[in-house]
Amino acid sequence: MSDKKIAVIGGGIAGASIALYLSEIGLKIDLFEKGTSLVNGPPICHLHAGGNLYREIPDEQCVTLLEESIEALRLYPDSIDYRPTVIAIPKHDPGQPLDLLPRLTLLQNEYQKLIDKDSGNKVLGEVNEYYRLVELEELEHLATLEEQEVPTTADQWLIPFAKHTDLSLLKFPVVLVQEFGWNVFRLGATAALSLEKNSNCQIHLNSKVTKLTQQSEKWQLNYTEDSVEGEYEFDYVINAAGFRTGEIDDLAGFHRDRLVEFKAAYVTHWEGTGGFWPEVIFHGTRGTPQGMAQFTPYPGNLVQLHGMTEDITLFKDGLVENTENSSQPQLDAKFLRKIDKGWLEQEITARGQLSIDFLSQYIPAFKNASVAGKPLFGAQQIPGDDSTLRTAGISFEGNHYARCEIVKASSVLTCADALTEKLAELGFVDKQKVGARLFPITDSINDEAITQRSEVYTQERGYPIALAYRNIKQEEVSYV
Structure with missing residues (x-):
């Protein structure tokens, strides 16, 4: 197992999924989320399996x-x-x-x-x-x-x-x-339950990153968690801060149009x-x-x-x-x-x-x-500057900083694969694990636990509890 430490900034769909992916293959992850729970961002309700909603995209x-x-x-x-x-x-x-x-x-x-x-x-x-x-x-x-x-x-x-x-x-x-x-509450529940069960991941909720300082091949990360200041050193930083990705880029000293x-x-x-x-x-x-x-x-x-x-x-x-x-x-x-x-x-x-x-x-x-x-x-x-873009993923600054900017939630695994390939080049992870797509901890989370956590999320966020449920499960549909 690698002794390298990786910071993921942002616990939305991108950050939580990246943290899940990397921790499942044995990397040590600290996940920093400004809010009180994971995956609480723009509304998603659709898998977009083919983009048929968007005639304007190629x-x-x-x-x-x-x-x-x-x-x-x-x-x-x-x-x-x-x-x-x-x-x-x-x-x-x-x-x-x-x-x-x-x-x-x-x-x-x-x-x-x-x-x-x-x-x-x-x-x-x-x-x-x-x-x-x-x-x-x-x-x-x-x-x-x-x-x-x-x-x-x-x-x-x-x-x-x-x-x-x-x-x-x-x-x-x-x-x-x-x-x-695609149910955003159940997605967040699955990711959270998997990460909580995985000893390779430390979740920091109510945590805001306040400073990033690059020192040779290390990053010093300063943050406040529940109003208490903290500081860590990391070998790699992944910026997955959603619509605030630019704020983290500014802290790190990088510029990107978006x-x-x-x-x-x-x-x-x-x-x-x-x-x-x-x-x-x-x-x-x-x-x-x-x-x-x-x-x-x-x-x-x-x-x-x-x-x-x-x-x-x-x-x-x-x-x-x-x-x-x-x-x-x-x-x-x-x-x-x-x-x-x-x-x-x-x-x-x-x-x-x-x-x-x-x-x-x-x-x-x-x-x-x-x-x-x-x-x-x-x-x-x-x-970039194309408002019709619906597929986007990972981009890199140097060898020890990446940003994951997905537009559609389904892009997270493509993003994670490219990131893992980069980490393998640096010797952080075995090359055989690139694209392996093995998620034993995530697969062990049962439907009942996901439903219970989804119920908590809907109520905490002030939504009707029925949004925690699905109309139809896979096993109930004969033609799937």
Whole structure:
């Protein structure tokens, strides 16, 4: 076992997963997190297995997202909500449904290649069922059928969509694709339970890094933990500080251009229609009044909503870039107040209702939904100056400093592999462990323990406890 000591700064999805990966292969890790628990950042609800939500990104990024999502699902299977996604093109949108077909076919072929490489990658169902085109006539027939409390076939998943969506607003065909949900509370619970069980990792919560000083091939790290000052020496520093990555770069004396974007998703309550829904995406042009609408169902009649307009998920002046004098883009004070102190009640009500109104244009019965509490929200860092970038990973400064800047959570393992390869070059870890993907401690965490910790996280963070649960587990779905 290596005697090298590594600091990971930031306990979000990136930092917690990096710490988990490295500690599982025997490296000594200290994880510093400013907050009271791990993985508490921007809202995630979707695995993005192929990037079909984002028409504007190139196919290359979509292929990367598919591979990374499969890797992430295999690491965190108990955080996945195993239900498909419907993608629909409204008539007001300039896009055409069949424009999606070349990408879907590409992803289907790439999925087969990944299975051929490793049969364990077969986690999104049968290859020939990765996507399905559904015409209006078929949906009209499905609308006459009874909804199933627990759908077990593709047809059964489509019934509530067919019954309750205003099909006259859509172009056809629509697409049913095996893109699953991802529960951020269960993801955080899995990572925390694994790290707490691993003697190679020391977790420092309520800890803010205040100074970084490089001394030859060592780093001196100063921090405050529960208002008590401390100091450690490390052989390597990994900056995984999320939207505050630039602050750590500034402390370390490195400069990098990046963007930061503040976003929110809204938690609503809807008595629904008698059966589990798939996730539903209504495509739209980002940032316009008819941006993409995203309907994500949870247990307990909860639905998480995104509307890619400046009145709902996006915010005017919510996307900022850094300056020449600092690597850290500066969000407006109103956004930092939300992050550090919370939302005002009138903000929650107003934007939450706008999200309900936005979705109910497509699902009329949804107008009876109500706001169920504060939004899921946070700021997301994007390396460089391309706001459409959805795949990003590791970058290095010298031999003893790295930054992990993921845009989508599924990128963490690609990031960890590249980092481990670098550490192997330095002699910190055996080269045979690069890409080995063995997680015995993480695999030993059971579903019940994850659920219990997820319940704690939802309550500590002020969210409905039902967000700790999944509608459908993997073993309950016959076609997965």
